Amino acid sequence: MRLFRDAFRFQAALTLRSPDTVHVLVTAPLYTVVFMAISRHAHRTDLAAYAVLAPVLMSLWSLALLTAGDLISRERSRGTLEAMVATPASFPVVVLARITAVTTISTVSFVESWLVAWWPFGVVVRVEHPLTLLWCLVLSALAMAGTASAMSALYVLLPTARTLQNSFTYPFYLLGGILVPVSYLPEWLRPLSRLVFLSWSSDLLRSALSPAPVVDELPRLAAIAVLGAAGCAVGGLMITRILRRVRSTGTLART
Amino acid sequence: MRYLVRTSTVLRYSAANAWADFRASYTWWSWTFGWLGRMLAQVTFFAFVGIMLGDQAQLRYLVVGNAVMTCVVETMSVVASSSSEGRIGTLPLLSAAPVRLAWVFLGRSVQWPVSGSLTALVSLLALAPAFGVHWSPTQVPALVLLVPLTALSTYAVGLFLSAFVLTASGARNLLSNSAYLVMMAICGVQVPVDFWPSWVRSIASTLPLTHGLAAIRSVGDRAPVADVLGQAGLALACGVGWLVMAVLAFSLLEQHSRRRDAFDFGG
Numbered sequence: 001m002r003l004f005r006d007a008f009r010f011q012a013a014l015t016l017r018s019p020d021t022v023h024v025l026v027t028a029p030l031y032t033v034v035f036m037a038i039s040r041h042a043h044r045t046d047l048a049a050y051a052v053l054a055p056v057l058m059s060l061w062s063l064a065l066l067t068a069g070d071l072i073s074r075e076r077s078r079g080t081l082e083a084m085v086a087t088p089a090s091f092p093v094v095v096l097a098r099i100t101a102v103t104t105i106s107t108v109s110f111v112e113s114w115l116v117a118w119w120p121f122g123v124v125v126r127v128e129h130p131l132t133l134l135w136c137l138v139l140s141a142l143a144m145a146g147t148a149s150a151m152s153a154l155y156v157l158l159p160t161a162r163t164l165q166n167s168f169t170y171p172f173y174l175l176g177g178i179l180v181p182v183s184y185l186p187e188w189l190r191p192l193s194r195l196v197f198l199s200w201s202s203d204l205l206r207s208a209l210s211p212a213p214v215v216d217e218l219p220r221l222a223a224i225a226v227l228g229a230a231g232c233a234v235g236g237l238m239i240t241r242i243l244r245r246v247r248s249t250g251t252l253a254r255t
Numbered sequence: 256m257r258y259l260v261r262t263s264t265v266l267r268y269s270a271a272n273a274w275a276d277f278r279a280s281y282t283w284w285s286w287t288f289g290w291l292g293r294m295l296a297q298v299t300f301f302a303f304v305g306i307m308l309g310d311q312a313q314l315r316y317l318v319v320g321n322a323v324m325t326c327v328v329e330t331m332s333v334v335a336s337s338s339s340e341g342r343i344g345t346l347p348l349l350s351a352a353p354v355r356l357a358w359v360f361l362g363r364s365v366q367w368p369v370s371g372s373l374t375a376l377v378s379l380l381a382l383a384p385a386f387g388v389h390w391s392p393t394q395v396p397a398l399v400l401l402v403p404l405t406a407l408s409t410y411a412v413g414l415f416l417s418a419f420v421l422t423a424s425g426a427r428n429l430l431s432n433s434a435y436l437v438m439m440a441i442c443g444v445q446v447p448v449d450f451w452p453s454w455v456r457s458i459a460s461t462l463p464l465t466h467g468l469a470a471i472r473s474v475g476d477r478a479p480v481a482d483v484l485g486q487a488g489l490a491l492a493c494g495v496g497w498l499v500m501a502v503l504a505f506s507l508l509e510q511h512s513r514r515r516d517a518f519d520f521g522g
Contacts, residue, residue, distance in 0.1 A: 018425060019425050019426045019429050023428050023429040023432055023433075026429055026432075026433050027432050027433060027436055030433060030436035030437065030440065031436065033440050034436065034439055034440045034445055037440060037445055037446045037450060038304060038308075038317075038445050038446060040446075040450075041445075041446040041447075041450050042308045042310065042313055044308060047307075166289075166290070166293055167288075167289040167290065167292060167293035168293075169293065170293055170294075170296035170297040170299075170300050171292070171293065171296040173296075173300055174296055174299060174300045174303065179300070179304060180300075180303040180304055180306070180307045181307075184303055184306055184307050185303070
């Protein structure tokens, strides 16, 4: 737990000092402007909640992916990766804690998006079920960290996969129903989207802002937790196996 | 005359560097299934917004706007690739060379508008018909000219911004992403430019994307050729204006950095 806390604090300090890492805190309000403009122009103010929530999930996803990619490559370029791996501290825990730090920071984008809807668009998006919103945001941030740790394992094994880092954004925004609910997707795609935790998060976040009672809240929160835990388990397992292999072959610097 | 020959040689070598950089970053496989796939997913994402709105005209507007936007997103990578010279420590050498820094950087990232134009044309001609946006064979040559015009004129905007992150590479993603999102919001990609207040419209009118996209929409609407040419001319004029500003910005940066010894090898 202490290791997790220290790695979390280290990454939080690092992130807040790097303008590029927190760029989502600038882009999230801009995405809100784009989505709010579309809904206002179409006279669909009922979609304001969607316009506020989508940039939050986009920030969570893109910042976690960026960190997952940067984390390994930066340690490698600084020459500290070998030292990190040689310490008795669990490397997967360090990776998970550091990604959790950035996903936690990126939840600030919810406040930004809400403020942009209020000014300049004059739309006050009411949070009808604050506890549901809070739980959903916390679990989504953790699920994101778990999923991203699996991605970081992929980047250790295949540095060239970082070229594709950018490619993991919009396909998942679409599958995750973050702006357009999954029910609008073709029927054959819907089962696949249910395997992406974002689809559960986006649905539940929208329910949290809707005046209607939240149906099946616990099972939906559980789905986010289970999918996040699965990503985390896969990530941890992959990192452990990859490190064992590169330790025995002495190829860590070359992976 | 000698100056022109030397400048064109610098541009040629710089463009060769850009091409080598592009080949090192992508294979045909990773470009097609990684990059192109990602950009087509972005267009599809906004197309589904149109479907959700339930209005065919809105769907068409979003599909065309976002298909053209793909070339802008890619072109704005000029900010990141220019700043990489600062990170790898080549700026003092470039600054000491007997050529203007602006010409080096003009060729240095030319891979992005070329690749971006290809991405936008695939989006317009192959993906857009899936959402009901069809083009007749007579409209295609106009698109093939107008999309690269939009990409190249936007490249000048990106080049201007590059001068500001050359010595502050930590802000490269922040600047390029913010710049293309501002263009996405105000240049008529998602909503007509008229939607915005007059001061926003004034800013939009200085950006090449506003006019390039308007020209492409005019082609789609079968507007008179004069309308298309008028908008294309404005896009070109804006592009030239931004290029002049980029050259000035690089010259000022060069002078300032030489005086203050601001370029270093450290990266």
